[in-house]
Amino acid sequence: MALYVQKFGGTSVGSVERIKAVAEKVKGFRDAGHQVVVVVSAMSGETNRLIGLANDINDEPTPRELDMLVSTGEQVTISLLTMALHKLGVPATSYTGSQVGIMTDSAHTKARIQRIETEDMRQDLDDGQVAVVAGFQGVDEEGNITTLGRGGSDTTGVALAAALNADECQIYTDVDGVYTTDPRVCSQAQRLDTITVEEMLELASLGSKVLQIRAVEFAGKYNVPLRVLSSFQDGPGTLIVADSDKDEDSMEEPLISGIAFTANEAKLTLLNTPDVPGVASKILGPIADANIEIDMIVQNVAPAGDYTDFTFTVAKGDYKLTLKILEEQVLPALGEGEVKGDDKIAKVSLVGVGMRSHAGVASKMFRVLSEENINIRMVSTSEIKISVVVDEKQMELAVRALHQAFGLDKNDIESE
């Protein structure tokens, strides 16, 4: 007998029929003798419908009232799924975030879980009940309803799995696992059986939107085995494991686990800025003050003299505002220099824990791109990731060329 926490996202519970299908799936696990806690999101479209109503009334609703509003979405789903389980003869009880005791701080719309009171739920499980829990929501010490931010249902699932010491947290979604890259761009992309938490974090933050980053962090921190799998078809999915749990004996560990990419960034460069201590904070301070998040940062060494070039990327939606801040605030403060920008760029990243112990990944990457006549505009590296910025129109070509060159294509691995 195992204890599973199973999380079903909005698409998986998006209609009455799908809710019934989820109930059948849960029943299967229970019939096999397992204990099950189910975490659900709002039915797909519901959260947007509610936010639409709010915006028709007040374009700047307070976070507390927004949480009060959108938390109803999951509450609807837990009651409907529990009714569906009852219909199948499965004893089940629904819980709001408040009822289950998911205690958070008071940062409405982006609250953080502080502790979970699992006593009642544990009792229910021992009594043979399936516990159906509203994802995405919690309650603060004053009893206000909070939400964990978009995609927070994943976090609820992992946090519950950690608190209950579950055998596995299963995240059911509309894809059947984590892929080497996006199959829509590269038809040779394939599902990974396992991936490490670190790799997953790099892939998630780089645009493979399978799992919420916080949920993966949580899973890594509390050592919760996390599996991504499809609501709609059977299959093993992808198991996300701690680095140390990966098979140490595998000599054939691939260098690269996956390729992430995004065209949603823009690049800004300050040319000929004075190369003196404190200049970086003078440049980035006003950007941060405007709540603009900065992704890559590259500062070239001054080739000669006291001047340098400083380049960074922001989300494409922040491009114009960032340009304005640089021109109107930063340049006058620096006293000299020049601003350049480009919002027709893309970022392509190789991710893999294997590259830690293998040299030459970067040089191979650059060679492959060069052979395709793809110009590299920026480079940034971490222990398990290399990211390059290229022209937006060359992004897909870069992804496919790298996917093949690093042995990720289907045929390559199948023939090994």
Next chain:
Amino acid sequence: MALYVQKFGGTSVGSVERIKAVAEKVKGFRDAGHQVVVVVSAMSGETNRLIGLANDINDEPTPRELDMLVSTGEQVTISLLTMALHKLGVPATSYTGSQVGIMTDSAHTKARIQRIETEDMRQDLDDGQVAVVAGFQGVDEEGNITTLGRGGSDTTGVALAAALNADECQIYTDVDGVYTTDPRVCSQAQRLDTITVEEMLELASLGSKVLQIRAVEFAGKYNVPLRVLSSFQDGPGTLIVADSDKDEDSMEEPLISGIAFTANEAKLTLLNTPDVPGVASKILGPIADANIEIDMIVQNVAPAGDYTDFTFTVAKGDYKLTLKILEEQVLPALGEGEVKGDDKIAKVSLVGVGMRSHAGVASKMFRVLSEENINIRMVSTSEIKISVVVDEKQMELAVRALHQAFGLDKNDIESE
């Protein structure tokens, strides 16, 4: 400065525009220096939509899960109305039934309020906040969400007014007050300025669906001044007062305050039943066991010998089942007798505290009906009410004739 509890029903908050209009109305009271607690229902149609979803999944959802589901309806409204108040610059805070501390028993879908914890709300009011409270819902001692049954938002409003010792509980609805009878049937019907709690109880239970009976009982029990008025037009509405608060000096107190009627009943008669002690319970026991509610009961005195006729009414929807129970269970148990039924009947009732001190109301009623050639099938009386059963097709004629005969028509009163 007064403290008002204002309740707005589903039609009054049925759209974004109407929610904004409610916010304007609340702002008006607050700008005039009053403290305001607002109680709201789910947006019209929302509760039925949710119940429809439930029924698509499980035709017999458990009451606990049904409460979990439908209570989201009011939660959506409180957050939207609070956002609308914020937009107008009015400080406001929303509360679910659970958050406000509306403690009920555990009778899901028809829970009864046991106590209300008003401390937090009182503090908010003193801080200048408008408190926006979800009607219809509460929480039991174990933290389960409960609902008070359809129309329970009225009860929430009155209970809050009692707990806060409010100056007035105002029930905003889609009619501008309580009428002498239904204006759709009698064009001469007119709004009453005041009505007693007792009269209102008789009118409500007889089919004037302006207010929920329990709310009126509550108002009577805790001496809460209760006013029914329109969300959509200005006007004084109708004030529902304790009997003792009515103007004692008024010599011109009308005999009759209003005329209620319903075509939603059916009549059943057991002919020639043995007239022995215990026969009534033998007849009605199996009916009650089937959870069928009985309204009027008339037992004729046995004219001679040991036999009698026993007649009662039930809701039209229960007619066939009741007939079946009488034929298959009651008759065999009695050993003799005969069953007759009629579901083409209507009940018309005169209501008025004035009739307590005036003789002759019944005989005048019978005379008026006789003059219209309306046959009376059953009669039942209480201190402030006389009800007759007539043929369904004569119901409207009976209402109009009685309305005029008892001086309730517009012109009569205007000319007085």
